[in-house]
Amino acid sequence: MEHQLQLKKPLAFFDLETTGVQVQKDRIVEIAIAKAHIDGSIEIKTRRINPGIPIPLEASLVHGIYDEDVKDEPSFKQVAKSLAQFLEGCDLAGFNSNRFDVPMLVEEFLRNGVDFEVKNRKLIDAQRIYHLMEPRNLSAAYKFYCKKELKNAHSAEADVLATLEVLNAQVKYYENTPLKDENDKEYFPIQNDMSVLNQLSTNNLIDFAGRMVYNKEQVAVFNFGKHMGKPVAEVLAKEPSYYDWILNGEFPEDTKRKLTEIKLSGFKR
Template sequence: MSGEIFAGFRVLGFDLETTGFDVRRERIVEYALVGSEVDGSRINLQSLVNPGKRIPIDSTNVHGIKDVDVKNSGDFSEHITNISRMIEGAIIVGHNVIKFDWKFLEMECLRAGVEVPRPRAIIDTYVIARKLKIPGRHTLGILCDKYGINLENAHRADADAGATLYLLWEIMKSYPRFFRGTIDDLQDSLAGIRNQDILGPSLVDLEPVSGSGGNLRINNSNIVIAFGKYKGRTLEEIKKKDSRYLKWLFSPSSPIPKSVSEEYSRKYLN
């Protein structure tokens, strides 16, 4: 998954198929997590799940999964360890994921008596499409058609999860300004805290601090770090959030040249 905003994170498309729509009564029958690791290596975790109840014919007509298909697939408790390992700390991308898929995952974790995994962020392409007021209906199928994405085997978890990643990429190319800033900026914007006009310039648009090799950049009166886990954050923010990291940043083991480190350490470490 390309895109400066997601650099340094595991990025996964996430989708579920279920026995129905009522999160309190229905169960998961299939899940998929597809995408890439931080190093770019491919991830494809998917499986059928035995829901412990009959799959209604109306649901089978949507996703094609029958009782016989899930008979030997194990119940959700047998899958949660692998699911949690992948989701923990990752950027999760889904279509209507916040109101549907994630709610089902939370309920299944509650039933299994395990903690809900904690992703770094959940990015919902349905919410993005509405936020950007993309013309037309915002179903996954219609949006994929609009952006020329081939959605074969629609309503199977792996196909929908993969298509959602491609959809996000196409939207990012069409609306690049909306995705400038950090992952936290994007989440704030989707939550209505900020809007796309104040997400700020891209790091590549900011003037580098002289002698920093581009690792530090100037945004008005603020100095912004352009690499690592706090990429896109100001030194003032890092000072308040993680003073140990700031000390490392100005240490000899940091990629910041010594002359620049000495200048800024006097200001931010005292």
């Protein structure tokens, strides 16, 4: 495989699979790098890593890597120097990499005593280019689905009527379009049914701020902080002061109300 990018130094495309999304707390379980060389050639390296902490089930269900898969793999500390050498002199690229992959990788290097500097590297994020050139706003949706230019955008009446047209067109466009779930089974996520569209739109959120969500087992879990991924009812039973901390903290009233409902019922969806 070759590339056609005009490069002055190698460009290392990389992607991380991790135990979660918190840079300070979570760890890398797999890293894949495709190093695009100046001559057009591509060198690929993929390595699984023992994170030294349990991989939460929620993360394993996303990337398919479980504790058993990495128990005999090296730690990041063991591969850090050779990894840094492989990336020596490279610019870095990825998809949403500037917000997640780069900070996570730098944190792992620093945590293990390897001074991995990025200030002299160019950082290329393909997602930023995608969002710039293919905007995901109402005007773009109206043009894509309804084949019309949105006049008077940001006028409330124009926007609300355009949104109605867009949703109508989306349902018509996707109603019989299948996707595949993590078990490779086909399902139809878009149906002309508001209950189905509601479930898709809310994305398992419990409160609007997203501080609590339903996990794969449809159990309410925290989605932030030291108890991230843990069942809400279980945390409140073991640490009642956490409830008081949230109720007295700067959290939205909606979050406090939903938390109180869970505390009173301990419910499972």
